[in-house]
Amino acid sequence: MAENRTAKHVPLEAKSPFDLRVDLGNDIPETDVRTALAQGDMGFMHSFTTGSAVDGPGVRVVGWTTGCMWRCQYCHNPDTWTMRNGIPLSVTQALEELRKYRHGLKVMSGGVTMSGGEPLMQRRFVMKVLSGAKAMGIHTAIETNGFLGAELTDAELDAIDLVLLGIKTWDRERHRALTGRDLEPTLEFARRLATRRQPVWIRFVLVPGLTDDPADIAQIAGFAARLGNVQRVEVLPFHQMGRFKWETLGIRYALETTEPPSSEAVAEACGLFRSQGLTVH
Ligand code: SF4
Numbered sequence: 001m002a003e004n005r006t007a008k009h010v011p012l013e014a015k016s017p018f019d020l021r022v023d024l025g026n027d028i029p030e031t032d033v034r035t036a037l038a039q040g041d042m043g044f045m046h047s048f049t050t051g052s053a054v055d056g057p058g059v060r061v062v063g064w065t066t067g068c069m070w071r072c073q074y075c076h077n078p079d080t081w082t083m084r085n086g087i088p089l090s091v092t093q094a095l096e097e098l099r100k101y102r103h104g105l106k107v108m109s110g111g112v113t114m115s116g117g118e119p120l121m122q123r124r125f126v127m128k129v130l131s132g133a134k135a136m137g138i139h140t141a142i143e144t145n146g147f148l149g150a151e152l153t154d155a156e157l158d159a160i161d162l163v164l165l166g167i168k169t170w171d172r173e174r175h176r177a178l179t180g181r182d183l184e185p186t187l188e189f190a191r192r193l194a195t196r197r198q199p200v201w202i203r204f205v206l207v208p209g210l211t212d213d214p215a216d217i218a219q220i221a222g223f224a225a226r227l228g229n230v231q232r233v234e235v236l237p238f239h240q241m242g243r244f245k246w247e248t249l250g251i252r253y254a255l256e257t258t259e260p261p262s263s264e265a266v267a268e269a270c271g272l273f274r275s276q277g278l279t280v281h
Pocket of ligand 1: 068069070071072074075076077078080116117118145
């Protein structure tokens with residue numbers, strides 16, 4: 001990507017979302033932030049990364065938005081929790097970035113995925129970017145926890161070709177302890193997408209001692225299978241690549257000593273999803 005320097009001379013493109021980024025939007029007055037969020041003409045982005053083969057089909061550009069209302073114990077990118085840690089960016093600038101890649105993305109059967117953070121925290125901005133991308137013929141995806149899915153209109157959902165939906169755990173109390181929020185809005189969004197027959201990939205992070213209860217995983221698997229629109233399930237092994245961010249930001253990290261799951265545990269979790277007839281990666 002050609003170098004695109006924005007606020008505080010931080011390049012919009014990052015090597016990976018694991019780059020630590022803070023305070024990049026602090027110069028923007030609060031009233032401007034509120035107006036931008038209400039209208040969606042401007043948003044806040046941690047970065048764009050290119051060449052991703054793991055955030056939807058084909059090779060993709062991923063837009064990492066800032067802002068999240070959850071506080072997952074295993075979050076890899078806690079610097080994206082705060083919206084103003086991101087680079088302020090107009091819809092026009094975001095679409096200029098995507099325009100550079102539109103031919104290559106088509107050749108590589110890829111597209112753009114808006115992730116985060118939680119992209120629906122900036123849903124008006126994100127939907128303008130995705131609608132603009134779709135108008136360029138680019139495949140569009142969103143990676144979301146689904147908590148704010150009810151706020152998307154059907155017309156906005158029409159601009160999303162694929163939803164990567166994170167389901168963290170089934171047990172309601174554990175979900176609240178793990179994320180700080182209730183599970184039900186996520187499930188409600190999943191049901192709505194199923195009614196619309198909109199393609200969904202379910203993402204499940206396997207964390208030893210936290211999300212590896214087989215009965216819990218079986219419940220998620222059964223739910224996903226009954227939806228009828230889940231094209232694949234991705235079981236993502238927990239890792240510690242984001243630990244340094246928690247330490248640098250001075251946030252207490254509960255999983256400091258948690259190890260990644262064994263290959264046997266990952267295989268067992270995949271098996272629970274496969275036993276429901278789901279395609280697992
Ligand atoms: S929903 Fe995603 S970005 Fe938000 S806290 Fe959880 S893992 Fe982090």
